Each structure stands twice: as C-alpha cells, then as structure tokens.
Amino acid sequence: MMADDAILVAHDLTMKYAGTNGGMPALERVSLSVRPHEFVCIVGPSGCGKTTLLRLLSGLLIPTSGRVEFEGQPLVGPRRRIGFVFQQANLMPWRNVLDNIALPLELQGVELETRRERARDLIELVGLQGFESALPRDLSGGMAQRVAIARALSHQPELLLLDEPFGSLDALTRERMASELMRIWSRRAVTVIMVTHSISEAVLLADRVFVLGPRPGSMRLEVEIPLARPRTLDMTYTREFGAVADRIRQAIESA
Amino acid sequence: MGLFNQTKPTPATYPPHGIRRWQQAWVVPLSLIVAVALWQVTAEVSRLPAFMLPSPVEVWSRLLRAVSDGSLVRHTWTTLGEVLGGLSLGMSVALSLGYLLAKSPTAERLLAPYIVASQSIPTVAIAPLLVIWFPGRLSKILVAALIVFFPVLVNSIVGVRSVPEELKDLMRSLRATRWQVFAKLEAPAAMPVILGGLKVGATLSVIGAVVGEFVGSDAGLGFLINVGRGQYDTALVFVAIMVLIVMALGFYAIVDRLERRLLRWRADPTRE
Ligand SMILES: Nc1ncnc2c1ncn2[C@@H]1O[C@H](COP(=O)(O)OP(=O)(O)OP(=O)(O)O)[C@@H](O)[C@H]1O
Ligand SMILES: [Mg+2]
Numbered sequence: 229m230m231a232d233d234a235i236l237v238a239h240d241l242t243m244k245y246a247g248t249n250g251g252m253p254a255l256e257r258v259s260l261s262v263r264p265h266e267f268v269c270i271v272g273p274s275g276c277g278k279t280t281l282l283r284l285l286s287g288l289l290i291p292t293s294g295r296v297e298f299e300g301q302p303l304v305g306p307r308r309r310i311g312f313v314f315q316q317a318n319l320m321p322w323r324n325v326l327d328n329i330a331l332p333l334e335l336q337g338v339e340l341e342t343r344r345e346r347a348r349d350l351i352e353l354v355g356l357q358g359f360e361s362a363l364p365r366d367l368s369g370g371m372a373q374r375v376a377i378a379r380a381l382s383h384q385p386e387l388l389l390l391d392e393p394f395g396s397l398d399a400l401t402r403e404r405m406a407s408e409l410m411r412i413w414s415r416r417a418v419t420v421i422m423v424t425h426s427i428s429e430a431v432l433l434a435d436r437v438f439v440l441g442p443r444p445g446s447m448r449l450e451v452e453i454p455l456a457r458p459r460t461l462d463m464t465y466t467r468e469f470g471a472v473a474d475r476i477r478q479a480i481e482s483a
Numbered sequence: 484m485g486l487f488n489q490t491k492p493t494p495a496t497y498p499p500h501g502i503r504r505w506q507q508a509w510v511v512p513l514s515l516i517v518a519v520a521l522w523q524v525t526a527e528v529s530r531l532p533a534f535m536l537p538s539p540v541e542v543w544s545r546l547l548r549a550v551s552d553g554s555l556v557r558h559t560w561t562t563l564g565e566v567l568g569g570l571s572l573g574m575s576v577a578l579s580l581g582y583l584l585a586k587s588p589t590a591e592r593l594l595a596p597y598i599v600a601s602q603s604i605p606t607v608a609i610a611p612l613l614v615i616w617f618p619g620r621l622s623k624i625l626v627a628a629l630i631v632f633f634p635v636l637v638n639s640i641v642g643v644r645s646v647p648e649e650l651k652d653l654m655r656s657l658r659a660t661r662w663q664v665f666a667k668l669e670a671p672a673a674m675p676v677i678l679g680g681l682k683v684g685a686t687l688s689v690i691g692a693v694v695g696e697f698v699g700s701d702a703g704l705g706f707l708i709n710v711g712r713g714q715y716d717t718a719l720v721f722v723a724i725m726v727l728i729v730m731a732l733g734f735y736a737i738v739d740r741l742e743r744r745l746l747r748w749r750a751d752p753t754r755e
Binding site: 286287288306307308310311312314316318320321322323331332334335363364365383 | 647650653654657663671748
C-alpha cells in the first residue's frame with residue numbers, strides 16, 4: 229500500500245448495522261488508500277454498501293471493526309477538513325443559495341462579510357450567478373446539487389466525499405455536472421472520493437475506480453484509469469475507455 | 484417507541500389561505516351587512532324581549548355606553564393581560580418541555596403518563612381549584628396557560644422530531660455545536676409546526692382566561708358576561724362576546740402575519 233503519502237487509508241472496514249444481529253454485514257473487510265489530490269470513484273450494485281462506506285470514510289459512522297486514518301490520524305468522528313455531499317442536495321429550505329453555501333463558514337464563526345464574499349466566489353465557480361438570493365424551492369435538481377457541492381467546498385476541505393451527487397439528474401444535466409466537477413477538482417487542491425452508479429461516469433472522472441461486490445459489500449476490483457487528462461466527453465468513445473469500462477462491468481456482474 | 488410518536492400536530496382550526504382571496508373582496512363586508520340586517524329583522528319580527536334577544540341597534544348603543552363609561556376598556560385590558568400572560572407562560576413551558584421530550588426518550592417515558600393523564604381532566608374542572616389556590620389574576624393566567632399547554636407541547640414535539648435525518652447528518656459532518664444545531668436547524672425546521680400550535684394556542688388562551696373569570700373574578704370580559712347575565716342586561720353579554728371575537732381574530736391576524744413573514748421559504752400555497 230501507499231500508506232505513506234496517502235491522505236486517507238481504510239483498513240479492513242466491516243460494518244454491521246444494529247438490529248441485524250448475526251445477519252449479513254453491510255460491508256465486509258474493505259481496505260483502500262487514497263492519495264492527495266486523487267479523484268477516486270466507487271461503483272457497485274444498489275445496496276452493496278457504497279453509502280455505508282462513504283459514511284465510514286467521513287467519520288459520520290463508526291465501523292464495527294477496522295479503522296480509518298485521515299492525514300495519518302485515526303478518524304473517530306466527522307472532521308471539518310472532510311466535506312460531504314449527500315445523495316440528495318440536502319439544502320436548508322429556509323436559507324437562500326448564498327446562506328446555504330455559507331453555512332459551514334457560519335458554523336465556524338467566520339464573519340458575515342467574509343463568508344458572503346467566499347460564498348459569492350463559489351457561486352461563480354459552480355455557475356449560479358444571479359441566484360444568490362433564490363430559495364431552494366425555486367431551484368432545479370441540478371442547481372440544488374451545485375449549491376450542495378459549493379457548500380461542501382466553502383470551508384476548503386482537503387477531502388471531498390460525494391454520494392451519488394448526480395443520481396437524481398437526467399442524463400444531459402448529469403454529463404454537464406460531471407464535467408463541471410472535473411473542472412472544479414482540477415482548479416482546487418482537493419481530493420475527491422465519489423460514489424456513482426454509472427460506470428462510464430466513473431471511468432471518465434476518476435484516476436482510480438474501486439468496485440464493490442453485492443452485499444455484503446467487499447472490494448472486487450481496483451483499477452487505474454489510463455486515460456490522459458484533461459478528459460473530455462469524446463474519450464467515452466475510445467477503445468481504451470471501452471476496455472476499462474468492460475473490465476469494471478464484468479467485475480460487477482461476476483456475482 | 485414513545486407515546487408521542489403517533490401524535491399528529493394539532494392543525495390550526497382556521498380556514499386555509501385560500502379564504503384570503505375572497506376576504507379582500509366585497510364578499511365579507513357584504514355577508515356581515517346581510518347577517519346584521521337579518522338579525523335586526525328577526526329581533527323585530529319575533530318581538531322577543533330584549534333580555535332574550537337584543538337587536539343590533541340595542542347592542543350598539545350598549546357598546547357605546549360601555550365604552551363611554553370606561554368599563555369596557557378596563558375589562559378588555561384585564562382579559563387581554565391574562566390572555567397574553569397565559570399564552571406566554573403556556574407557550575414557553577410547552578416549548579421547552581416539548582424540546583426536552585423530543586430529544587430525550589427517558590424524559591418522555593418518565594413524564595408522558597402524567598402529561599397525558601392531566602389532559603383527561605377538563606380544564607373547566609380544574610379552574611375552581613386554581614381560583615381557590617391562586618387569588619387574583621394569577622389563577623386566570625394559569626387557566627389560560629393550562630389550556631394552551633397541551634396542543635403547543637404536542638406540536639413542538641412533532642416539530643422537533645420532524646427535522647430531516649439528513650440535515651442532522653449535515654450539521655454533524657460540519658461539527659456543529661448543540662446550540663448551533665438548535666438555533667440553525669431545529670428551531671427553523673420546527674417553526675411551521677410551532678406556529679401552527681401558536682395559532683391554536685392564541686385562541687385557546689382567550690377561552691382559558693374567560694373560563695377563569697367565569698369561575699370567580701371581579702374584572703375582565705368573562706366577569707362582564709356574568710354581570711350582564713345576572714342583571715338581564717343581555718346586550719352587555721353580546722358586547723363582551725363581540726370583543727372576545729375581535730380579540731381572537733386579532734390574534735389570528737397577528738400569528739398569520741408572523742407565519743407569512745417567517746415561513747416565506749415554504750412553497751407558496753396560493754401560487755398555483
Ligand atoms: N441505518 C441502517 N440500518 C440498518 N441497515 C442499513 C442502514 N443503512 C443501510 N443499511 C443496509 O446496508 C446495506 C447497504 O446500504 P447502503 O445504503 O450503504 O447501500 P448503497 O450501496 O449506498 O445503495 P444505493 O446504491 O441504493 O444507494 C443495505 O442492504 C441497507 O439495507
Ligand atoms: Mg447509497
């Protein structure tokens with residue numbers, strides 16, 4: 229393992245939810261290691277424990293056994309240096325876009341003017357100029373998801389965890405959002421771990437892809453994506469792309 | 484799980500927003516004029532004595548008399564004070580206890596039986612006891628507070644429990660303090676339900692104060708009604724009742740304003 233220069237290391241994570249005593253664990257002996265500024269995707273069939281794994285990596289959930297190390301320290305709870313984007317946009321409906329994005333800064337006691345300024349920068353980054361004072365109820369799914377990403381970036385985390393952030397979007401919006409995320413990632417010194425259902429999305433975005441098998445989720449495959457950067461949607465049609473995607477698909481299907 | 488999990492929030496027993504649309508128009512004033520006219524006609528045609536059914540004209544002149552001798556204003560202030568006192572006392576106890584019960588299953592298990600049992604006693608039955616124990620206006624405030632207490636309690640429990648699990652996770656992932664979770668998540672998330680409780684509570688506290696005054700008092704609109712009844716001055720009873728109605732409507736309007744101001748973020752129900 230490249231544990232030395234890794235930003236995040238997981239050793240033998242097993243998760244059994246309370247109430248499923250003696251039953252099948254949701255996640256079994258998963259180990260992984262992520263380098264700084266790496267873009268990693270986790271794919272796997274529904275219910276295989278992807279959300280569970282991501283929550284374990286964020287410190288929101290404590291594993292039944294195994295451990296997580298973040299920046300060389302054992303992770304025992306949520307950290308401000310780890311940002312989390314939930315499967316749903318998860319915005320506060322009573323806050324407008326600007327104040328939703330500024331929430332993490334507000335909780336840290338950053339002054340109003342400073343945090344508004346930073347939130348405005350982020351609004352620009354995710355392309356939502358003009359919607360500063362819009363309420364979540366007036367946003368489309370894609371816009372809400374961009375607000376959620378901006379919010380997770382606002383306190384400048386080292387590590388960004390995304391749980392199927394584009395899951396509820398249509399194919400076109402999804403592609404646009406994926407390119408946007410790639411652009412944001414290339415501009416910022418942030419490490420990304422993203423869960424997705426879509427194999428092609430994973431191959432397009434990631435440096436490495438982890439494949440989880442069906443419940444109890446365990447690591448099936450770990451592939452380096454050999455495509456050069458910057459990546460474009462056209463690459464989807466290359467032979468290399470198809471070959472990697474195929475390997476991943478087979479790993480998932482060989483249940 | 485706890486007792487209150489099945490409990491639905493008490494809905495405000497007021498017409499929904501849609502009613503506003505025709506309130507603004509001429510319908511309400513017109514219906515009022517028609518109602519008063521019908522009342523006047525009934526009073527005249529039926530030839531009932533004034534102590535049975537006073538006519539609007541008689542009630543109006545009684546109102547003017549009560550205003551000019553200063554008694555109506557004085558009694559209204561008394562009742563208003565009791566209502567506001569009862570409302571704030573009942574609300575604050577119910578809100579803080581509701582928060583505690585919503586957050587702590589132990590507290591709920593411990594206290595719920597007493598709270599539910601206490602609700603099986605009609606407030607009207609406890610009122611005499613309170614009047615005996617607490618002389619003066621305090622007893623009326625307590626009756627009003629008591630009657631406000633339960634619906635607001637239930638609503639605040641439901642409100643705090645309705646905070647989405649995902650937003651709690653968000654606050655946790657951002658390492659929010661307990662106070663921050665309360666101030667920035669639980670309070671605003673529970674606000675719609677709590678304002679619903681306040682709407683119901685505001686009118687209930689008017690009822691509570693009047694019940695307290697009925698049982699024993701020397702001031703207030705409830706006292707005025709008692710006096711009017713005793714002296715066959717039925718017009719005075721009508722006057723007091725109307726002031727009570729205006730008071731309840733006033734509270735409704737205030738909470739409604741507050742609601743529209745604080746809950747602007749919710750999807751506007753009149754938009755479609
Ligand atoms: N809080 C919980 N308590 C009990 N079981 C749970 C809990 N959360 C998840 N599980 C179970 O653990 C398994 C993995 O769930 P998880 O949400 O991690 O899957 P997932 O891969 O994210 O699925 P999806 O792709 O549908 O989002 C599922 O079988 C689920 O039923
Ligand atoms: Mg999931």
